[in-house]
Amino acid sequence: MKKNIIVLLSGGMDSATLLWLAKKEFEDVYAISFDYGQKHKIELDFAKQLAKEANVKEHFIVEVPHLKGIKGSALTDSSIEVPSETYPDEPPITTVPMRNLNFLSIAASFADVYEIENIGIGVHSVDSPYPDCRAEFVSAAEAAINASSIMVAKKKNRIYIYSPFLGITKQDVLKIGLELGVPYEKTYSCYKGTLPPCGECATCVQRKEAFESLGLKDPWFSE
Ligand SMILES: [Zn+2]
Structure with a gap:
């Protein structure tokens, strides 16, 4: 078993699956979530519940106010609506500028x-329209983190970015999670932030499709 990890936990199905996988592979598991002015801030309630259920060593919740201040993303800018369809543009209008670089450096x-x-991050191949979800970004971020780490300078060890879902699909992630017993009814992915989830935004559609591809129903839409 590996020593310890801090998992970026949004409260959605990918990061929840990563958390459950981390529980299996690491002795000490920490989680970190971000309040960055996202319209779907409700996801943090789900993240807290998941962290509790996974019995993490500590769950940090960090405010990142500048991302909302900058605007320019449908996830943080009230003048841009979250599209009720899959992404027409690449990168999508729901991209938050440098979100994962901000999050990884704070986690670091x-x-x-x-x-x-x-440091665990649950990016997978379906996320690849987002520049900060690609393998190229993850390896560059890992290099930067190691180059600036106090711990690495002192102990001559290394910080790894744990991204086991890179290159696999959301369907594959779901398969892993079902085997691990992830409570998907307690995960939340909707970018519109409604309760119940809207069922129409890109993330709602993607997770519904992942369940359907395995002959299952997303617990949020099982009726
Ligand atoms: Zn939605």
Whole structure:
């Protein structure tokens, strides 16, 4: 078993699956979630519940106010509506500028102080229209984190970005999660932030399709 990890936890199905996988593979599991002015801030309630259920060592919730201040993304800018369809543009209008670079560097600050050797991120191939979800980005971020880490400079060890879903589909992620017993009825992915989820935005559609591809129904839409 590997020593420890901090998992980026949004409250959605991918990061929840990553958290459950991390519980199996790491001795100490921390989680970190971000309040970045997202319209679907309700996801943080789900993230808290998941972190509790996964019995993480500690769950950090960090405010990242500048991303909302910058605007320019349908996820944070009230003047841009979240589209009720799959993404027509690439990168999509729901891209938040440098979101994962912000999140990974904040997680790396915690990693440095808590001496955590792995940072988990649940990106997969369906996320690839987002530049900060690609393998190229993940390896570059890992290199930057190691180059700026106090812990690495002192202990001559290494911080790894744990991204086991890179290159696999959301359907594959779901398969892994079902085997691990992830409580998908307690995950939330909708970009519109409604309760119940809208069922129409790109993330709602993607997760419904993942369940349907396995002959199942998304627990949010099982009736
Ligand atoms: Zn939705």
